[in-house]
Amino acid sequence: MPATTLKIFRFQPDATEEPQPYYQDFDLEHDDKITLLDAILRLQNEQDGTLAIRYSCRSAICGSCACRADGRTVLACMQQVEDLKARSGESTVQVDPIGNFRPIKDLIVDLTPFWEKFRSVKPYLIPDGPPPEKERIVAKEDMQRIVKEANCILCAACYSECNSLAADPDFVGPAAFAWGYRFAADVRDGERKERAKLYSGPHGVWDCTRCMFCNERCPKGVDPRDAIEKLGGIAFSEGVSWADGGARHAKAFLFSMRTGGKLNETLLVPFTNPLKAPLDAPFALRMLSKGKAPSPLPHKVKAHDEVVKLMKNVKETI
């Protein structure tokens, strides 16, 4: 029977007046297929009844038991302890609460900001006009556009390791935007353009730093970063692409492509941040002195006419 040391983050605010987080080691003998959640529940039952974790379904549906195992956010019910040890080569597994949240007790965190941001994207259908007499029929291909995002169980594994959130706690975040896309791209929804406006702007889709942690961590294959990218596409298709510097940054790429084929880096600043650009003159001069401000003329590739034709012909279907 395998034996594992579980090094668990403890935080017991009701135990003392000035609670400090600490780690506690628990030794456990267990069968070789035990999940991390079952291991923690056994510790709770057999060794320390004060050990706290949030859980419900135990089968990767409810999204309650996300935590970090050896630094990587997982659903505890979906993760076998022996697989963690095989990956690290160690006999100890460290368990922490999910990141980017305030711990309340042991592995339980305060999810309030997560739910507030979830609500902020209006995660429900807003129909265009009165309901029809019978049901609305949705074609299979229309449903397939949003089927990945509809699988989100709001476990916050993506939120836990989002690098934009770590740097800006007000960033709306990957899960909420996956839901935003799920409704913005729903053919029954009547507020596609309003949603595009709502999701742009400060702390919105253009704040995503593309660290790809959300796609990597999502236990349900939702790929939230891809949803954020698609919301960018919706913003462009709805004409909501001038208001935010992030969208204008993308416009500089399109302009470079049309005029030469390669990125004209010198255009990025005036497109993205025209008002701030003059204030940044000292930095620009330092870049210039190191040869890091390339010619503003287009960088032309061979057969550029093909690129121009593609830009004219290729229709977006987002």
Added chain:
Amino acid sequence: MPVRRFAYYPGCVAEFSSKELNATTKALAPLIDVELVPMPKATCCGAGDIAEAKPNLYLTLNVRILSEAEEMGLDIMTICNVCTLNLRRANRLVKEDPKLLEAVNTELVKAGARPYEGGSEVTHLLWYLATEEGLSLLERQGPKGLNGLRVAPYYGCQLLRPSSVMGFEDPDRPQSLERLIVALGGEVADYEAKTKCCGFPIILAREQVALRESHVALSQARDAGADCMVTPCPLCHLAMDAYQRKAEAANATVYNMPVLHLPQLIGLALGIETSVMQFTRHMVPVDRVLAQVGAS
């Protein structure tokens, strides 16, 4: 060993603002039995920006690049995380979905471009060198070594994640840079944030947020006692090197951390002339690195 030929896709940043990376890669290639064949028709990969604005256009443009390599009968070698992800992602999408490939090819043919048959692969210089075969190529050069230089490996994001597209190594415990550093006679300065984001994609639109991101890796590398940081990505390099003074001001601290492009670190160990590697184009001086390895 026979020379391995690649369709060379340096990416826009290495071609223009970070020319030192391109120049060093070209100087390194013959030393590792690689011939880098130019791709005159290749455009920008869109860096995720075109994918974010016009997803179908992103896919078509990237497949056009893959098709040029296929026409040359070669796989693509990149030196940029972002180019690697964009090209590999497009390749995977069309290889997994014949109908999608057909739709993309219809557009390519209509524009006078060559259709793609799914016959090209995309690799990064780091991946080529961090295998047993790659390391033996370096060893054969009899490297003069890094003289115990303490190097902080910095992977950034898009060469590791999503692992379903990248897949070279465990995205949470990457070891390719570490293997190279040790093989070249350096020491690894390990730190947790080596796989975190540098913030570059939003550095123009959200500068303060981005500078808080780069702070995490820069401060940890400094605290790990690193003499320098090395990165396989020129965008990470811009965030960590060109914006380092700004990050210091924004976070009220000092890093004083020289940042090397991957081929520059290898070049130092193999004795490539420092003038060829153009360290003078760096914003943070690399003097202490050159002194440590005995390069002039």
